[in-house]
Amino acid sequence: MGRTEWFILLFLGAVWGGSFFFVEIAIEALPPPIVVAIRLMGGAVILWGIALVAGHRPPASLSLWGGFLLMGLLNNALPFTLFAWGQTQIASGLAAIFNATTPLFTVLAATLFLSDEKITLRKGTAVLVGFIGVIVMIGPSLLAGLGDALWAQLACLAAGASYAVAAIFGRRFAKLGISPMVAGAGQVSSGALLYLPIAALNWQGADFSAAGWQTWAALGGLVLLSTGLAYGLYFQLLARAGATNMTLVTFLVPLSSILLGGLFLGERLDPRHFAGMALIGFSLALIDGRLLRLLTPRQRTPAI
Template structure:
């Protein structure tokens, strides 16, 4: 992790962290399914142009069941669940709960891969993460089923979906030529799914025309949090590897929280801060990578 790699990681944190802010702004005028339709549809168009400019070929669609799975698990389901959740909970809390994705990945990889079994440290990580979620959702769960509790469960469902997509891509897409091509294919499949669904359910042409702020947020979600974020992510993986690139999980919630507090007037309860701390400890415990990097950066041996 040299200076350039840290710079890429910080840029990626900002790009993915702003997605929660952009969604909150879009929800002022657009329903969740329309937001997802715009994001995947416009991202697919941009990525197709990007792939064409790079001279890459579209993946062989004989693997369409896999791309269907990736489009659903990596785009349609998590985007829709998070947009639904942010109708009733803050972007800060949504960002914190989504940080549980690697913890779900530990459990899924243990049961569906042969070379990523859960170790004692990974089990401890999952338990810490579960404690963090319990700390944040405890009051809502104690008072019975509520809109806020459903929203928090939706965020966890989005995290589970992201983790499932990661395991699916690892198992079945090892031979594809380019992560960019695979991403473009999955966004195209996601767009094919979401466009008719959103048009049928939301009937967006009947809605009032959104103002410039909402359109700016939509452009930001598509270009910054999706298209450009993928470019940075691919560069980071090429430079330091996929597992180290996942350090971004530590910083995305902080970006979402900062933007929510500064620009949206959100506040965090003590339970949310405690939960975020426990989830961060769980992420750090997965393999100790973050602690080793911090100690190395500080000159500790």
């Protein structure tokens, strides 16, 4: 990945980590399913608005919309629902660890289904180091809860696998010449459509009069940054850097979430947080490879 790809990856890690910050504020007044529905519907409006202003038009191909529906299912409706249900029975930190299994699934799936993303020793080591970094940062003690609420944990694990499959499948849109903004708009609007039944079941329990300016500001951040802008960049990075590199963002999400919690919510940063961050940084440096090349002495060609 070049500088642009690394910037997009770091930005996505920040805004998707920030989504936990926004959600924590929004769900104080509104039910989580309503927050997710507003996020998807608002994000779809933003993405289509940008796409139309840029001169793009919604595609007419039914097969392409079928692909958007599958992406909306795999990358939005299904994992959002699985994580929401799973977190009713297990700690959010353990759910975040399951979310960080996404690059592990992606490496395996890419090796099986993509000819240009085969696993290498460096790539495999980097993904494992990053995953260990997430465990260290969130708290290894959470792993003591493994085995409790088995179905909830399997649901979160399935959500991580769903994200991985979405990253593999999503590469096809770039090969078809679909604009990243159109692909993002198609996916998010399809995810919103699939999520409507869940939102309808929870609409009666939503008391919008309890939502103050903080709630609407948090929803605005979710819609504008964590969904509208983020998913347009998601498809751009997927096309430019590949599925495995794209899913490395799941290592950065808990990192930025913990930093934002420390800065704005008064949450304490412990030594394990910094140790985990160091491991994640090392894993990203391994993936990048340039640091290793700088540290590895070059073999000189003997003079003839």
